[in-house]
Amino acid sequence: MIQEKKTEPTAYLDIEKLEKQFAGKPNLLDVLKQEFASLQETLLPEMQSAFAKGNLQSLKDLAHTLKGNAALIGAVLVQELSQNIEIDARNANQDALYDKIEQLPPSFQQTLAYLDEVSVS
Secondary structure (H helix, E strand, O other): OOOOOOOOHHHOOOHHHHHHHHOOOHHHHHHHHHHHHHHHHHHHHHHHHHHHHOOHHHHHHHHHHHHHHHHHHOOHHHHHHHHHHHHHHHOOOHHHHHHHHHHHHHHHHHHHHHHHHOOOO
């Protein structure tokens, strides 16, 4: 039987950064986790809509916002995808955008799952 390879949390999160940045501030981390999670319901649909409408300027701006939020919470994969979406939107690279827009929701979801496991004291 073939076992599916489980992706390590470090592919999604900079755990060392989180521990340093939020040591002694677990409540702040919890607030930021909630705010980041809310982006799944607001920002991701806005990005998908902007892409579907061909509004690349709006998509670029939304990706920039997500990139900053992801950086704040140490969400390295979401940050990288957002940065690449921002660049591809700026360059009107529709084919590359489609792939990255499709990758974003599951990557975001997995990041949230790993964030739930992170605790600092």
